[in-house]
Amino acid sequence: MAILLAAAAALLIAATAVAAGHGSSQADRLRAIEQKRTQALADADTATARQLMADDFQLINPGGAAQSREQLLGAVKAGVLDFIGNGPASPITVRQYGNAAVLRYQRNFDLVIAGTRLTHKAWSTELYERRHGRWQIVWEQTTAVPNRPDLFLESLKPTT
Numbered sequence: 793m794a795i796l797l798a799a800a801a802a803l804l805i806a807a808t809a810v811a812a813g814h815g816s817s818q819a820d821r822l823r824a825i826e827q828k829r830t831q832a833l834a835d836a837d838t839a840t841a842r843q844l845m846a847d848d849f850q851l852i853n854p855g856g857a858a859q860s861r862e863q864l865l866g867a868v869k870a871g872v873l874d875f876i877g878n879g880p881a882s883p884i885t886v887r888q889y890g891n892a893a894v895l896r897y898q899r900n901f902d903l904v905i906a907g908t909r910l911t912h913k914a915w916s917t918e919l920y921e922r923r924h925g926r927w928q929i930v931w932e933q934t935t936a937v938p939n940r941p942d943l944f945l946e947s948l949k950p951t952t
Contacts, residue, residue: 819886822893822920825927826884830899834875838865846921846928854914854936877902881913891922898937913937 825844832840842865849861859867867873882898895918902911919931 816886816888818888819893822886822888822895822927823884825920826895826918826929827880829929830875830878830880833868834878836868836871836874838869841865841868844928846923846930849928849930849932851932852934854912854934872906874904875902876904876909893920893927894918895920899934912939 829841829844832838832844842861845861845865847861849864851859851864853859864873868875877900879900880897881900884895884897887894887896896916898913898915900911901914903909914937915935917933918929920927921930922928
């Protein structure tokens with residue numbers, strides 16, 4: 793009986809770990825794909841990034857604007873958007889649901905946008921789908937974590 797209870801407890805722990813994205817080879821694969829995509833953006837390797845992004849990809853950037861795959865990659869290719877650093881600042885959590893998976897993590901941004909350098913943290917939530925046998929990012933929502941909360945709060949005040 794004790795062996796049966798121990799086995800049931802081990803299965804429960806393993807199932808919980810997989811649901812949270814820990815210890816799952818599929819979750820590890822998704823993490824690796826995401827890290828490859830963000831590195832490709834930092835390297836301005838738009839060909840690699842394009843392969844990892846769905847045709848109907850959409851980013852909601854920290855400024856609240858929607859960008860298509862072509863808009864994002866075009867800005868990177870033109871040098872208007874230059875990712876100096878774009879790496880994870882926290883573990884990438886993965887929740888998989890069949891042929892879809894949600895990734896969430898905090899990242900460090902160090903980038904130049906139209907000549908202005910920005911360095912900040914952000915939370916990213918991403919939807920990946922397995923299409924034609926391969927994982928691609930479909931949606932990305934990035935929320936900035938302000939470096940200066942006082943300035944952020946000031947920016948929320950209505951202007952007259």
